[in-house]
Amino acid sequence: MKNAFFKGHGLGNDYIALNPKDLDFKLTPKTIRAICDRHWGVGSDGILALTASRKADFGLRIYNPDGSEAEKSGNGLRIFGCYLFATKITKRRSFSVETKGGLVHIDLEVDRRGQVVGATVDMGRATFQPRALPCTIRAPELILQPIKAVGQSLRFTGVSVGNPHCVVFKDKGGKWTREDLLRMGPELENHSIFPKRTNVQLAVPTGPKSLYILIWERGAGETQASGSSSCAAASAGVRLGLIKSPVTVKAPGGTLLITVDAQYNLTMKGPVAEVYQGQLHPAFLTPAK
Numbered sequence: 223m224k225n226a227f228f229k230g231h232g233l234g235n236d237y238i239a240l241n242p243k244d245l246d247f248k249l250t251p252k253t254i255r256a257i258c259d260r261h262w263g264v265g266s267d268g269i270l271a272l273t274a275s276r277k278a279d280f281g282l283r284i285y286n287p288d289g290s291e292a293e294k295s296g297n298g299l300r301i302f303g304c305y306l307f308a309t310k311i312t313k314r315r316s317f318s319v320e321t322k323g324g325l326v327h328i329d330l331e332v333d334r335r336g337q338v339v340g341a342t343v344d345m346g347r348a349t350f351q352p353r354a355l356p357c358t359i360r361a362p363e364l365i366l367q368p369i370k371a372v373g374q375s376l377r378f379t380g381v382s383v384g385n386p387h388c389v390v391f392k393d394k395g396g397k398w399t400r401e402d403l404l405r406m407g408p409e410l411e412n413h414s415i416f417p418k419r420t421n422v423q424l425a426v427p428t429g430p431k432s433l434y435i436l437i438w439e440r441g442a443g444e445t446q447a448s449g450s451s452s453c454a455a456a457s458a459g460v461r462l463g464l465i466k467s468p469v470t471v472k473a474p475g476g477t478l479l480i481t482v483d484a485q486y487n488l489t490m491k492g493p494v495a496e497v498y499q500g501q502l503h504p505a506f507l508t509p510a511k
């Protein structure tokens with residue numbers, strides 16, 4: 223079907239999945255912004271575009287609603303798996319996907335109705351090395367590095383899980399507010415030490431194996447949940463000795479289970495839901511003058 227798209231969400235982090243070959247226009251920063259716009263378009267936290275891959279069963283390019291490209295997305299990968307199965311692009315429940323942030327493996331959970339309801343994704347390996355994010359700080363690892371934002375002196379842990387993350391912890395019993403996120407998120411995302419910008423998590427340990435996070439995504443702003451953010455916050459918490467794996471990461475949209483092994487290899491398990499399938503109106507991107 224011309225201009226066909228699929229809409230799904232993982233814990234309220236919503237994505238549009240499509241095959242660019244079905245579109246009668248090009249995916250450009252401008253058309254991506256138009257489709258993701260919540261008032262003027264379909265509305266989403268990003269676009270998942272199917273591509274061919276020589277290394278994996280499928281290739282995936284991930285776009286943020288501001289038109290920028292991301293290397294990886296945890297919720298995006300679960301939704302992409304759901305899209306491939308629901309639209310019958312594959313009948314398989316287990317397959318590999320190549321992203322710009324590395325190769326991952328997805329195992330789908332399908333219910334009795336044949337509906338994909340969850341997925342476990344082998345998300346690759348976390349690293350704290352500055353060049354991986356990138357970050358301009360000269361240190362072997364970005365562990366509790368000082369940073370100034372909104373006039374405050376903070377300590378952050380920088381993590382790459384394929385895409386970049388800046389995790390700021392509060393001690394157990396502490397509390398981050400949405401106001402903190404809205405003040406600090408944009409400044410940290412665009413801080414000069416992160417030349418490709420960064421995703422931001424305000425995190426607090428809530429138990430020996432659990433965290434609560436608020437999320438500010440690069441190119442998207444505040445989101446209800448984020449798979450790669452959950453992986454980053456869990457890795458940082460384990461690295462700092464604040465928590466142990468497997469880690470239950472709770473965000474405003476819900477909970478993901480993240481396993482971090484001794485080499486910081488990550489798996490993410492969580493729900494996914496199809497919302498609808500549709501077709502962009504032919505005149506959507508070319509309104510009459």
Ligand SMILES: N[C@@H](CCC[C@H](N)C(=O)O)C(=O)O
Nearest residue numbers: 292295296297385448449450
């Ligand atoms: N929502 C995602 C992360 C999407 C990409 C991110 N905004 C970036 O620019 O790296 C997730 O679930 O991981």
